[in-house]
Amino acid sequence: MLPNYRFPGRCGPEWGSGGIFGLRYHNGTLYFTLAFEAEAHFVDFESGEERTYDFTLVGKAPTSGGDTYNAVETVDEFIYFGGWVHAPAVYRENRRILFNNKYSHVHSYDTEERSVKLLWKDSIHHESEWAGEVSEILYDPYNDRLLLAREDGHANLGVYALPRKGGNAKKLLDEPSPKGTRVHDSVFFGVGKNFDWGVRKLAALDLITGEWSPFEPGGSVDGKSYVRPVLGAMASAYNRAFAFVRGGLFAGNPLMGEDFSFYRLFDLGTFYAPLRVNAVNVGGGIVTAYNAHHDAMYKPADGEKWRETNEVAGPSVLLYITPPMVKIVGAFGARVTSVEKADGKLLIATNSTPNTGAVEATPFDTGSRDLVVLDEMILREKPPAVAFSGAVPGRPFGGFPLDGYREPRVIFHMKGDGRLRVYEYDLSLPPEGAEEETFGLEKGRNVIDLGAFSGVVSFEVEGRGRFRVELI
Numbered sequence: 001m002l003p004n005y006r007f008p009g010r011c012g013p014e015w016g017s018g019g020i021f022g023l024r025y026h027n028g029t030l031y032f033t034l035a036f037e038a039e040a041h042f043v044d045f046e047s048g049e050e051r052t053y054d055f056t057l058v059g060k061a062p063t064s065g066g067d068t069y070n071a072v073e074t075v076d077e078f079i080y081f082g083g084w085v086h087a088p089a090v091y092r093e094n095r096r097i098l099f100n101n102k103y104s105h106v107h108s109y110d111t112e113e114r115s116v117k118l119l120w121k122d123s124i125h126h127e128s129e130w131a132g133e134v135s136e137i138l139y140d141p142y143n144d145r146l147l148l149a150r151e152d153g154h155a156n157l158g159v160y161a162l163p164r165k166g167g168n169a170k171k172l173l174d175e176p177s178p179k180g181t182r183v184h185d186s187v188f189f190g191v192g193k194n195f196d197w198g199v200r201k202l203a204a205l206d207l208i209t210g211e212w213s214p215f216e217p218g219g220s221v222d223g224k225s226y227v228r229p230v231l232g233a234m235a236s237a238y239n240r241a242f243a244f245v246r247g248g249l250f251a252g253n254p255l256m257g258e259d260f261s262f263y264r265l266f267d268l269g270t271f272y273a274p275l276r277v278n279a280v281n282v283g284g285g286i287v288t289a290y291n292a293h294h295d296a297m298y299k300p301a302d303g304e305k306w307r308e309t310n311e312v313a314g315p316s317v318l319l320y321i322t323p324p325m326v327k328i329v330g331a332f333g334a335r336v337t338s339v340e341k342a343d344g345k346l347l348i349a350t351n352s353t354p355n356t357g358a359v360e361a362t363p364f365d366t367g368s369r370d371l372v373v374l375d376e377m378i379l380r381e382k383p384p385a386v387a388f389s390g391a392v393p394g395r396p397f398g399g400f401p402l403d404g405y406r407e408p409r410v411i412f413h414m415k416g417d418g419r420l421r422v423y424e425y426d427l428s429l430p431p432e433g434a435e436e437e438t439f440g441l442e443k444g445r446n447v448i449d450l451g452a453f454s455g456v457v458s459f460e461v462e463g464r465g466r467f468r469v470e471l472i
Contacts, residue, residue: 005371009364012036012064013091016298016356017367019276019337020349022072022081027111030342031079032349035066036365038085040116042109045343057118058103059087065102068355069135069178070233070278070338073146075164080119080146082106082134097361102130106137106148106162119166122156128358129154135178136234138187142207149189151178159189159205173203173212181234181241183253186213188241190231194275198230199245202260215254220262222423222434222458224396229262232274235286238323238429244288246273248399251323251429261431264458265326265401266290268313269393276355282341283379285322287329289336289348292316296354309354314388318348319401320379324426326401326456328383328471330374337369341376348372389468396423398458400450400469408450410459411468416443418463426455434458441465 005020012018018035025031030043040053055063067083074080085105090098103123109116122131132150140147140161148160148169159173159180173189180189185207191214192200204213220226229245236242240258243250247267252260266272272292279288293316296309318330318339330348338349353367383404392412402408412420418441425434439448441463450457459467 007034007369009366009368010037011363012038012365013089013097013361013363014064014365015358015361017351017353017365018066018068019335019351019367020369020371021067021070021083021338023338023340023347023349024072024074024079025340025342026074026079027077029079029111031072031081031109032338033066033081033083034369035068036064038063038066040066040081042114051114053116055085055087055105057107057116058085058105058121059101062089063087064089068276069133069152071134071137073137073139075139077110077112079109079111080106080137081109082137082148084130084133091361091363095361096359098127099130100125100127104131104134104150106134106146117166120162120169122169124155131155132157132176136180138180138182140187140207147180147187149177149180151176151194172205178231179234179243181236183236183241184239184255186255188234190234190243192231194230198228199243199250202241202243202250204255213255215260217250218252218259218261220248220264221425221431222264222396224460226262226264226267227395230273230275233277233279233288235279235281235288237281237284237286240429242279242286242321244274244279246271246275251427258430263425263427263431263456264396264399265456266317267397267399267458268388268390269397270311270313270390271295271309272313277336278338280339280341282320282346282376285320287318287320287339287346289316289318289332289339291335293334293354296356298356298360311390313390315386317386321427324428324455325403326427327403328386328401329378331384331386344376346374346376346378348374383471385472387468387470390466392461392463392465392467396458396460398469399456400471401456402450402454402471405471406451408471410448410450411470412441412446412448412461412465414441414443414446414463414465416463417441418461418465420448421460422453423458423460424453424455
């Protein structure tokens with residue numbers, strides 16, 4: 001029996017709020033890490049017995065951190081979990097946490113022996129900079145090793161290989177990479193810095209030969225440009241790699257002759273994105289989330305970035321990807337941090353508060369974290385009513401899935417007369433491109449019935465105003 005997990009803010013010095021990360025059900029054990037408290041939890045489903053680990057194999061207490069990117073993998077009886085941790089955490093009164101003791105790490109948990117082992121740790125022992133966090137762990141079955149993706153940090157970034165028994169990590173790719181996914185006999189990694197532009201390319205590692213093949217991300221199926229595709233999660237299905245990014249997703253597999261294409265999804269002109277969440281395969285498809293408030297500036301020192309990161313344009317949504325369909329199956333608050341399937345249920349970890357900035361640390365976690373248990377039947381039920389609103393961006397936006405909705409509409413409040421272009425497409429593999437329809441917009445309130453459209457719709461507006469999309 002799974003306890004009713006609710007975690008209010010407790011001692012855990014870092015930037016704003018962490019969350020529940022790394023949800024993984026394996027061999028009768030549910031694992032997750034509670035950050036920023038640096039608590040790894042291991043719950044025996046049969047007995048209900050729970051063990052916790054405080055990361056003191058890395059260094060002295062008090063520890064903080066743990067994992068904020070869902071770095072977890074399972075092989076045989078082992079759960080491998082990674083991330084980063086302060087050991088010990090040193091917090092100054094000027095709202096600054098020092099990074100001298102920040103380590104990247106990989107541990108293993110033996111589900112049969114019920115024991116934790118530290119496999120590897122890395123630190124550059126700098127006051128304000130740190131070694132790349134472990135944001136992805138993937139198993140390489142051909143070489144029986146773990147592949148580590150590292151992007152968030154200042155040194156030792158890229159893709160590394162670590163023996164399953166631990167030891168030295170060997171660098172395989174000298175470019176920052178936050179996420180990856182295995183497809184056929186290769187592993188695709190997103191390459192680029194998330195707090196810069198985002199995905200610059202997707203690089204494939206051949207597990208047999210060890211050779212790398214770089215591929216440029218392709219154009220959008222609606223024929224328009226996209227901006228800052230920061231990478232949140234990756235998954236594979238249909239012999240393709242899926243990279244979920246701010247404003248949409250890339251899908252394809254150039255190794256089998258299909259270039260990567262960009263499908264616009266929830267491009268709202270804000271920092272709404274599938275960041276700090278994972279993607280899992282369920283029923284042959286993919287379940288993941290796009291988050292409303294994952295990373296934000298707390299103090300309005302930079303007005304433009306403060307507004308971009310704090311504008312809440314809609315609820316966080318849980319998606320079920322079964323091409324050509326994209327279906328909304330859940331609506332949540334500020335963010336979803338981790339998703340897992342267990343015993344006919346979907347486990348959804350949520351948080352009420354985002355990560356904040358480097359000079360905005362607190363001596364405690366500021367969020368309310370909890371675990372929501374849903375029946376898998378939500379994947380087949382009518383989607384929840386949701387709404388999105390905001391200022392009309394001066395570029396293409398949207399990517400709203402209409403599957404399952406009977407009365408979708410968009411309302412524009414215009415400052416003057418304008419024009420609306422609606423692009424209709426779906427998640428066809430390979431992509432089919434979009435159909436376009438044009439509407440005139442008048443000053444004031446305009447209601448456009450989207451019931452005649454299907455699949456996914458994105459918009460381009462000539463003129464200034466605000467929009468509200470209602471999916472009911």
